[in-house]
Amino acid sequence: MINKYTKNLFISSSPGLISIFLSFFSIPVYLQYLGYEEYGNYLILHILLSITMITNLNLGKIASVRIQKVINYESKKIIFTTLLFSLISSALITILFFYSIQLLFYFFEFVFFENNIYFYLSLFLANIYVTLENLCKGKKFFKLCSLSNLIFYSISISAPCFYLIYGSENFQNALELFKISFFFKIIGVLILILFLFYKKLILVRKLSKIILLDFKSYAKWQTLSSTYMQIFDFLDKYIIKIILGSANLSIYSIPQQIAGKLSIISDSLISVFLPRISSSKSKKIRHEILNSNFYGFFYLIGFSLLILMPFLDRLIFWWLGESTNPQIIYLFKIFIITSFFICITHIITIYFDSNFQSKKNSEIDTIILILFLFGIMFSVYSNNLNFFAYTVLFKSILSFILKIKFIKKYIINFKILLTQNILFLSSFYFQIIEIKFMYFLTCLLFLIILIKTAPFKLLKKEFFK
DSSP states (O other): BOOHHHHHHHHHHHHHHHHHHHHHHHHHHHHHHHHHHHHHHHHHHHHHGGHHHHHHHHHHHHHHHTTTSSSSHHHHHHHHHHHHHHHHHHHHHHHHHHHHHHHHHHOOOOOOOTTTTHHHHHHHHHHHHHHHHHHHHHOHHHHHHHHHHHHIIHHHTTOOOOOTTOOOOEEEEHHHHHHHHHHHHOOOOOOHHHOOOOOOOOOOOSSHHHHHHHHHHHHHHHHHHHHHHHHHHHHHHHHHHHHHHHHHHHHHHHHHHHHHHHGGHHHHHHHHHHHHHHHOOOOHHHHHHHHHHHHHHHHHHHHHHHGGGGGHHHHHHHHGGOOHHHEEEEEEEHHHHHHHHHHHHHHHOOOOOOTOOOHHHHHHHHHHHHHHHHHHHHHHHTTTTHHHHHHHHHHHHHHHHHHHHGGGSSSSTTTHHHHHHHHHHHHHHHHTTTTTHHHHHHHHHHHHHHHHHHHHHHHHHHBBB
């Protein structure tokens, strides 16, 4: 029987699982009514909101870690202080972003966002939402976070497609559809704020000196790390939008968006194990939590993807129908591997953050960033979507290798793990180039090593009663 921890994982992952269904339904609708070009314009508005990875300054994440280490009254002071600073910083950053965009209009005559006040309001809301969500996860309100996350992200992106289906003439372009998204985002924020007031967690009027010191010590490193993540995750899409146009952005982003749904599971793991690992005073227990969550994701998701690979072509043709572009299928295979390595690397990254080692993340990401930018420049020169995808894939694998090596003494069966990753990548390669015998052989070897070396006792202890 599953334990409370596993139940929380299911709760945390439920909005993501629902979002998969919503995406599978909404994307074909958007392509049918808007086409690749206008759907690309709609996507870029939502993609730009991801800048909150940087602009929220990681205040909520830092506070969620510190909450685990203090008494209840101090945690209330931390929540009040964090929200106050988040409101001030979000307002200033939104105003700064607005005037920066206006300068771009003036000097480069780039008018895509002109007069779109809903985008700037959404940016402000998104900064507040990220902080609120982290605070609620720190207090272990997982059901509440799941509901608000579903509304703020998934429903706000997918729900506007129903206006297209029912033929509303007022919502036939990206900017008009984005207005609908904005109102759903308001609901997501209000749910968290009202609940915190209901629980009397933000009634304190005193600032927390402890969290202010944490902001001073760790915000810069975590924000730098988030800046790198923003570049790694979204620079390719910004450049494709500018250089290759919105239609190519849609072809590139659709498979990346669906493959990226793997993060539903890793994010759920992280949202639940972060408070646990932060509150644990025993290094042995922290290492057990790290290994069980890392290997749980690696084996469950890794082997599932290997089984799924031979059926991807048929599934995508069935899903998109006449809107299917052959390049989407090829890119999806690249992005599914990329997303897998991004997810397992994210688990390691959060382990660093939980131990206040964000500086190490930044140092590793700085090395990767230099190589990544060279890859992006080559991709621009080649004018080929596939090269952008290869660059992101190379970055994700390199990031995993460097970060796992830094904590290899904490990882069970480290050398065997590297062998399994080679087999995993080889299986995907043989499937893509259609050498079926080698594909099945590498899958079989992967399974044999899994059965012989997987830490089943540790996994059972972590996820089951």
